[in-house]
Amino acid sequence: MEENIIQVENLSKSFDVSSKEPGLKGTLKHFFKRETKSIEVIKNINFGIKKGEIVGFLGANGAGKTTILKMLCGLIYPSQGKLSVAGNLPYKRRSSFLKNITLIMGQKQQLIWDLPPIESFYLNAAIYDIEKIEAKKRIKKLSDMLEIEKELYIPVRKLSLGQRMKSELLAALIHNPNILFLDEPTLGLDINAQNNLRKFLQIYNKETDATICLTSHYMKDITSLCKRVICIHEGSLTYDGRLEKLLKKISPVKDILFICKTDKDAIELSNSGFIIKNQNQKEITITIKKESIKSTLKKILNKFEIEDLYINEPPVDEIIGNILVKEKV
Amino acid sequence: MKIRQYLKIYSLFLNTSIASELEYKANVIIDFITAILSLVGSVFLLTIFFQNTDNIGGWNFEQALIIQGIYTILNGITNTWFNPNLTEIVKHIREGTLDFVLLKPLDSQFFISLNKIAPSGFLEIILGVSLLFYCLDINQININFGFLFLCLTTLFCSIVILYSLWFLISTTTIWFVKTWNATEVLRSFLYIGRFPLNSFSFSLRIFFSIFVPIAFITTIPSEVFLGIAKLWEILLEIFVAGIFFIVSRRFWLYALKYYTSASS
Numbered sequence: 001m002e003e004n005i006i007q008v009e010n011l012s013k014s015f016d017v018s019s020k021e022p023g024l025k026g027t028l029k030h031f032f033k034r035e036t037k038s039i040e041v042i043k044n045i046n047f048g049i050k051k052g053e054i055v056g057f058l059g060a061n062g063a064g065k066t067t068i069l070k071m072l073c074g075l076i077y078p079s080q081g082k083l084s085v086a087g088n089l090p091y092k093r094r095s096s097f098l099k100n101i102t103l104i105m106g107q108k109q110q111l112i113w114d115l116p117p118i119e120s121f122y123l124n125a126a127i128y129d130i131e132k133i134e135a136k137k138r139i140k141k142l143s144d145m146l147e148i149e150k151e152l153y154i155p156v157r158k159l160s161l162g163q164r165m166k167s168e169l170l171a172a173l174i175h176n177p178n179i180l181f182l183d184e185p186t187l188g189l190d191i192n193a194q195n196n197l198r199k200f201l202q203i204y205n206k207e208t209d210a211t212i213c214l215t216s217h218y219m220k221d222i223t224s225l226c227k228r229v230i231c232i233h234e235g236s237l238t239y240d241g242r243l244e245k246l247l248k249k250i251s252p253v254k255d256i257l258f259i260c261k262t263d264k265d266a267i268e269l270s271n272s273g274f275i276i277k278n279q280n281q282k283e284i285t286i287t288i289k290k291e292s293i294k295s296t297l298k299k300i301l302n303k304f305e306i307e308d309l310y311i312n313e314p315p316v317d318e319i320i321g322n323i324l325v326k327e328k329v
Numbered sequence: 330m331k332i333r334q335y336l337k338i339y340s341l342f343l344n345t346s347i348a349s350e351l352e353y354k355a356n357v358i359i360d361f362i363t364a365i366l367s368l369v370g371s372v373f374l375l376t377i378f379f380q381n382t383d384n385i386g387g388w389n390f391e392q393a394l395i396i397q398g399i400y401t402i403l404n405g406i407t408n409t410w411f412n413p414n415l416t417e418i419v420k421h422i423r424e425g426t427l428d429f430v431l432l433k434p435l436d437s438q439f440f441i442s443l444n445k446i447a448p449s450g451f452l453e454i455i456l457g458v459s460l461l462f463y464c465l466d467i468n469q470i471n472i473n474f475g476f477l478f479l480c481l482t483t484l485f486c487s488i489v490i491l492y493s494l495w496f497l498i499s500t501t502t503i504w505f506v507k508t509w510n511a512t513e514v515l516r517s518f519l520y521i522g523r524f525p526l527n528s529f530s531f532s533l534r535i536f537f538s539i540f541v542p543i544a545f546i547t548t549i550p551s552e553v554f555l556g557i558a559k560l561w562e563i564l565l566e567i568f569v570a571g572i573f574f575i576v577s578r579r580f581w582l583y584a585l586k587y588y589t590s591a592s593s
Contacts, residue, residue, distance in 0.1 A: 015589060075428050077586060095434040103432055110429040114349040123341045127435050129334055155352070 004048035005179065005211050006072060011081035013042040013067055041067050043235040044081070051178075054205055054212040056226035056243070064235040065215040069181045072213065073103045086179060099128060102177040106187030109168055111156045117167035118152040121174055128175035135174065142170045146200055162193030169200070180204075182214045186221055198224050223247075254293060255312045257285045261305035269304050282307075338435065339443060346413070346446040360449030364408075368401055368456050386529070395464045396551045399484065400522055401457030403546065406488055407519065409450030411495050414442050418499040427588065438581050442496065461554070468555065476556075483550040483563060486570035491519065491546055493573035496581065503584040522547035545569055 018036045020026050042064045049055050057065040070076045071083060074090030074097065083090060088097040111120045118139070125135035143149045146166040151159055159167065165185065173180075182201075186194040198221060205212055216222055222229060222243065229246055231239035239246055260266040260282045269284055270276055274296075278285040288296050293311075300306065350357060375397060379390040388396070418441055421427040430440050465472065495515055522543045549566045552558035 070428070073432060075431060076589060093431065098432055098434040101432070103428060105428070108424070108426055108428065110426065112345055112349060114352045115345055119345050119348065123338070123345060124433075126334070126338050126341050127433050129434075 003050075005051045005086055006047075006049040006213070007082070007084045008045060008047050008068075008072075009082040011042060011045045011068075011071065011083060012040060012079050013064075013071060013076065014038045014040045014079045040079075041235050042071070042078075045232075045235075045237045047230055047237065047240050049211060049213065051211055052205070052209040053228060054201075054214065054226050056222040056229040057213065057215040057232060058222065058229050058239075059215075059232035063232045065232055066183055068232065069103070069183055069213060069215060073101055073181045074098075075103075099175055100177055101179045101181065102172040102175070103181045104169060104172045104183065104185050106165070106184035109156075109164065111164070111167055111171055113157050114155055116153045116155055117148075117159075117171065120156075120167075120171050121152075124171050124174050130175065138174055138176070139170065142173060145203065146170060147196070162189050162196075165189060165193065165197065166200075169197070173204070176208065178208070178210050180210055180212045182212065182216075184216050185214070186216060186218055194218065194220065201225055252290055253287050254290055255285050255287055256293075256297070257283060257310040257312065258300065258304075258306050259283050259308040261307045265304045265306070269300065272303075274300075285312075335436075335439065342444045343446060346444070347448055350446075350448055357449055360408075360447070361452050364405070364449060364453045364456065367404075368453070368460070371397055371401070391464065391467045392551075392555055394460065395468070395554050396522075396547050398457050398460035398464055399487070399547050399550050399554070400519075401460060402454055402484070403457075403487060403491060403519065403522070405450045405453030405455075405457055407450070407491065407516070408453060409447055410443065411492060412450075413445040413447045415492075415495045415499045417441065417445065418496075419502045422502045422588070431585070431588070437585070438496075438578060442492070464554070470554070470556070476553075479553045479558075479563065480550065483553045483558075483566055486566045487546040487550055489570040490566075490573050493570075493577035496577045497573075500577070500581050500584045503588050519543060519546070 015038070016036045017039050018034045021029065045068070057068065059065045067076070071078050072085055072090060074085075074093045077091045086097065086100050088094060088100075090097065111117055112123075121139050122132070122135060125132070125138075130138070139152070143152055146169060148163060148166045148170070151163045151167065156164060156167065169185075180201075185201075186197055189197065201212065202225060204210060212225070214221065214225060226243055228241065229239070229243045230237060231246070255277055257278075258269065260269060263282060266279075266282045266284060269286075270279055275287040276284060277287050286300075297309075372394070375390065375393055378385060379393070383389055385393065418427075421430065421441065427437075427441075430437050433440060464470075470476075498515060545566045549558060549562050553563065
């Protein structure tokens, strides 16, 4: 059996958090006598990841996804449990380990703000001890793949968010890491930029057999990249397995927005016995079971005059909010 | 890690940060003007002090100018290296960008202490050195190898003490998150270093020698310059610099264990 490149056993992490009561009295009390309590943010988690796998970490805000990623890449010390990434104890942050991994965060940037990204790339290349000729080759290859050849020479502050994110990716991948940790990499990007980034990650994974651990709030990131997902709820692992299986279990419905041609159609449609999620004059959102989408759509389109329709996946947060928070999947 | 690689990385730090600074021309020019005005103002202040007296704490005007020269060099170094880098530590920790630094296969203290540079501080260093050359002339000091060696050694130790103090305070950000005020206090203490240690009362002298070693930072190099420093003073400064540096380094490595990284 192939050995796991990432192995996590009974991993726990606690943080000391201080709380403050509202008002001046609370502020003064908080200033002079701070009360802190220890909160267990990760509770006894176990999983293993094989080389070349793309694994999505799902969970609501504050579930502990980012904390797990940060422990895996060695930024924070675990409170308890065993952790091994590419045969290393991550928190020791040995040079050989750091040359093997990378962390990309959608909301933090490492590029030098006032200079073109190419300057940051060469600096990173020097830090990772990559010869200039080799660095040039890698920059050429990655910028081709990411389609940012022209942006290499424009100051970062003048790039769009999408171009900046692509440049961040290039800066983070210049040392050809085998393990990528991505924390909400598509945050704030428009649809095109999101798609490009996903496509790039797919190709990168295929070409280099790199292992990718990803957290995201966009269901599309997860569905187009990850075959396997790990669900975290309030620090505990609630599901670890194939995405398809999870989706069938937790999201058996789709929301469809119908825009009716006339008010009469809208009223009739809303009184036809479907599960109405939302109604705003001629716009009606109906929740339909996935297995009956075809027949229901046919029925509605035949019976009513529909001007337009949109099919929506319920957002991942909503799915998780509704189902994962309540029980073990 | 190899020294050659570190030198290469440092030359890139220099390139990128000078290029970044030069993106804003007006800012650089204003910084240059500020440096000149600041030196003129300080010398003017000294002349006022010496208007009615020949010496303060045993130092005459020409000798006190040496302290001013050394202070100007140190202030230039502060503005060139310490200020742009060490104040950023607070930002790195508050915003969580220290993550990127810690994940590089490079010494994190080296990275955050030296990755930026403010070229406007160079002018202050040049002004300070020029003032010292002028002081050589008016105090009729002869330069020889031993003299230069001692001057540079004590000046280097002063820089190390100042850096370590500043770095120590910035490191506490890992627990306290915001320590801008503390570094401001340190800057004000450095301001005190413009005057000879002997011009203060006994209790203040003790305070500035033991608790905040500002006295070491300007007074001892100045005494070396005048040839009145005692050997034990020089050895003590080297010792204090070594201890401060080791403590700041150890403290940083210890503090990193408590780094929780800003939440996203």
